[in-house]
């Protein structure tokens with residue numbers, strides 16, 4: 416049994432990536448994992464100021480909802496970052512969260528396997544290449560962690576479109592079982 420944390424970062428109602436993340440959660444739970452899905456939609460998350468105080472204090476000077484998310488990331492074995500593809504990249508929301516996890520850099524942490532889950536209007540592996548590279552930059556700074564894989568739900572653009580794509584829903588569920 417693994418402790419799996421799935422973090423959805425789209426701000427959109429009926430977000431395609433969150434719909435697929437819910438399926439991944441169901442898959443992960445179905446085979447007996449301890450899994451949780453959290454969304455940034457209802458959170459107060461501000462930009463990193465770059466002061467680096469966290470490298471000494473292991474705490475961020477900004478008091479918002481990141482501290483709660485950070486504790487969950489720290490304790491998970493497996494983390495799945497979920498994002499819409501924006502201009503062939505991670506969403507700004509996810510990049511902001513990754514930056515704000517900087518207090519973890521000097522700390523012990525449990526996570527080992529890091530996955531990326533995306534949705535995009537276009538289909539094809541090349542649509543997610545730059546986003547994967549962005550996440551790998553973060554992972555490179557946590558030497559016990561590794562990039563474990565990417566799931567892209569391609570070909571969905573309008574809100575809620577993913578819920579009508581049975582094959583995508585099923586693939587996302589299977590992805591959840593494979594974590």
Ligand SMILES: Cc1cc2nc3c(=O)[nH]c(=O)nc-3n(C[C@H](O)[C@H](O)[C@H](O)COP(=O)(O)O)c2cc1C
Nearest residue numbers: 425430431432499500501502503535536537571572
């Ligand atoms: C600012 C912005 C940039 C986008 N850039 C891309 C892109 O580069 N490639 C692509 O295939 N889709 C792009 N899209 C489409 C989204 O990836 C697509 O609508 C996705 O399903 C949104 O996921 P969500 O519903 O979870 O937010 C973009 C959408 C927005 C709003």
